[in-house]
Amino acid sequence: MKKLVIIGVGLIGSSLALGLKTRKSAYEVIGVFRSKSNANLALEMGVVDRCVSDLGEVAAELGGGDIVMMTVPTLSIEAVLHQCRSLLSPSVTITDGASVKGSVREAALAVYGCIPSQLVLGHPIAGSEKSGVSAANPNLYVNHRVILTPMPETDHAHVDDVAKMWREVGAEILLMDVDLHDEILGATSHLPHVIAYSLVDTLASDAHNEDIFRYAAGGFRDFTRIASSDPDMWHDIMLANKKSVLHSIDLFTANLERLRAAIESNDGDAIKGVFTRAKTARDHFTQRLKQQEK
Ligand SMILES: NC(=O)c1ccc[n+]([C@@H]2O[C@H](COP(=O)([O-])OP(=O)(O)OC[C@H]3O[C@@H](n4cnc5c(N)ncnc54)[C@H](O)[C@@H]3O)[C@@H](O)[C@H]2O)c1
Numbered sequence: 001m002k003k004l005v006i007i008g009v010g011l012i013g014s015s016l017a018l019g020l021k022t023r024k025s026a027y028e029v030i031g032v033f034r035s036k037s038n039a040n041l042a043l044e045m046g047v048v049d050r051c052v053s054d055l056g057e058v059a060a061e062l063g064g065g066d067i068v069m070m071t072v073p074t075l076s077i078e079a080v081l082h083q084c085r086s087l088l089s090p091s092v093t094i095t096d097g098a099s100v101k102g103s104v105r106e107a108a109l110a111v112y113g114c115i116p117s118q119l120v121l122g123h124p125i126a127g128s129e130k131s132g133v134s135a136a137n138p139n140l141y142v143n144h145r146v147i148l149t150p151m152p153e154t155d156h157a158h159v160d161d162v163a164k165m166w167r168e169v170g171a172e173i174l175l176m177d178v179d180l181h182d183e184i185l186g187a188t189s190h191l192p193h194v195i196a197y198s199l200v201d202t203l204a205s206d207a208h209n210e211d212i213f214r215y216a217a218g219g220f221r222d223f224t225r226i227a228s229s230d231p232d233m234w235h236d237i238m239l240a241n242k243k244s245v246l247h248s249i250d251l252f253t254a255n256l257e258r259l260r261a262a263i264e265s266n267d268g269d270a271i272k273g274v275f276t277r278a279k280t281a282r283d284h285f286t287q288r289l290k291q292q293e294k
């Protein structure tokens, strides 16, 4: 039986594990836990077959066809890669789910001095504002994309194994360049989180915040769900993808300034222009998503 070792069994790792187990996939899933209570919960929920507290406890059992998945916060990947380097044979596939790929590439270069052929960088484009093993969802990845960013040094056999595992839980695989990934996700995922956190923080700091939140309804809820996401996880993402995030913030700020000026000067055409273009783009995107899900 092939082995999948998950380091960091939170929302992303446990949803993958539960997805595989629900579909009776041929992996023995072993979780590496720092906390005994999380390990017990994961066993109770049937997320993992076995728990260990250190990769060293299981490393000698691993070989070709086995996968080590790092689903820890983005800036913790380097520490985990140090363990991988000292404990894993080159035949074991190593992959990750971190939200930024350039920083993982840098971490690999710092740890190995080169990109190891067994390392396949990946990112599931699915998630939620919830964290931890208790949020495990076996269908989280169904009809969602997983972006893999193989580099020239990456061995195709390792890429194939990782792609096959994600397909088993219903995901669609997309291959992409590391830097392009970070640019796109900086705009489509990291910027919206900056805006949602900043909006809620702005309103919460207002002297009348009790009244503001009392009268907030659906629009506010729809727009700000992601501001309930884990601050530690997002701290890492912002710093790891600083260049792309700053670029996106600058573009957004300039656009917002233009909209502000249009409102100030009663420029109805400009206001309607922005809203109409945005509605058309969003309706088109929603339609495409619906078709993909059919
Ligand atoms: N939450 C999302 O929507 C989402 C989506 C796609 C990708 N990601 C990425 O996936 C990764 C995991 O996110 P998550 O939402 O599952 O977070 P999570 O907080 O639910 O789980 C992270 C787990 O890693 C453990 N951990 C933290 N540091 C560790 C370390 N140094 N060694 C071992 N374990 C460690 C934590 O105890 C926790 O169990 C992050 O890199 C995140 O950027 C998250």
Ligand SMILES: O=C(O)C(=O)C[C@]1(C(=O)O)C=C[C@@H](O)C=C1
Residues within 6 Å of the ligand: 098, 099, 124, 125, 126, 127, 128, 129, 188, 189, 190, 226, 229
């Ligand atoms: O749905 C959410 O709550 C998410 O934030 C998921 C989301 C996203 O921005 O789309 C968040 C981070 C990821 O790396 C991938 C997906």
